[in-house]
Amino acid sequence: MELKENTIVNSMPRIGDLAPDFDAVTTQGKIKFSDFASDKWIVMFSHPADFTPVCTTEMSGFATRKAEFDALNTQLLGLSIDSVHAHLGWVQNVRENTGVYFDFPIIADIDMKVSKLYGMLQPNESETAAVRAVFFIDPSKKIRLIMYYPLNVGRNMNEILRALEALQTSDEYKVAMPLDWKKGDSVIVPPPKTLDELNARLADNSVEKIDWYLAKKNLN
Structure with missing residues (x-):
């Protein structure tokens, strides 16, 4: 029985799977994932921690290019294992210092429920911080592409947008x-x-x- 429980905890969603459902508190209120952005693509991405340098550059990248995701009918959804109060403080800190506003919901995954559900916690990298995961999820809530980056390497925003547009173009044609x-x-x-x-x-x-x-x- 213990082995089965560990297998469930350590399982990771795969391409083609339906995205696991969850309820969460975000910087834009509570969400139930199965009802969230029901007619849109979703790019859900985790970062290790608020008020950290690499994460600040990445979140700023998503924020400054949000219009490009909007044009691709895509909702951004961030996540880290921090409280909603920490998220709000970080959003305001970055806005005051750089003028960049994180105008998309960020999940407060303080109990690590969503991180465990999506395999964002990878013990050989860290047991207390989510790796830099990116999940591309289509309007039917099917996972279409997954990217993982370690804690010390930032993502490439051009590649994220390129991959999203490639998926949508492939589906259409x-x-x-x-x-x-x-x-x-x-x-x-x-x-x-x-x-x-x-x-x-x-x-x-x-x-x-x-x-x-x-x-x-x-x-x-």
Whole structure:
């Protein structure tokens, strides 16, 4: 029984899983995750602690580029193992010192419930601070992409936005993205699955064929 309980505590959500539900207190009030931003994508990200230097740069990055997430129909949701009072103090401190306002909810995960639920606590890194995790969650509450960074390495905001746009573009057009894809670049069309599809692909001049199994097209 003890092994089973430990397995549950240490389990980590995977790509394709439904995002675990939870209730939480945030800097913008209480939320129930299953009802939160029901028609939007969600980028949920954890940081180790308030009033720390790397976290301040990261949260400021999310705040200053919030309009780009808004344009992609995406709600930001932060988290750390600090009280809501610490969160509010930090938000105000950064606003006073830099003019940057963290205008998105930040979960006060003081009991570590959400951090444990999402595998944000990784004991070999720290037992008392969440690693820098990023969960990309679609409007159906399915986890689509996960990023993990250690405590001492900040995230890349350009990559977070690029990955989000790639996921949304892939869903809309049923295509895949090649290495280093960014908006405006050609996308990969699905490879043939039957001989008829193979013959059709060979005769198709509307796509750029590197070979029969690798073909690209421009969405513009």
